[in-house]
Amino acid sequence: MPPSTDYIRHAARLARKLQMDAAMGGTPQPDADFYKALSKAFDEIAAGLELVAKAE
Incomplete structure (x- = not known):
């Protein structure tokens, strides 16, 4: 069964949004949703x- 990537993709979308806000001249501040998605993404990566380690 492949690992889920939902939170990884969600964290990437939020990071891109922050980057775009900064590119438009704003001062982006990561919110609680960003940090929650980031922590879940790290869990999915782990x-x-x-x-992968078990399969080898």
Whole structure:
């Protein structure tokens, strides 16, 4: 079963939004949703790496 990537993609979208806000001259501030998605993304990355390590 491949690991889920939903939160990884969500964190990437939020990071791109922050980058675009900065490019438009604003001062982007990561909000609680960004940090929540980022922590979940790290959990998914870790789970995926553990799966790969077990398969080898």
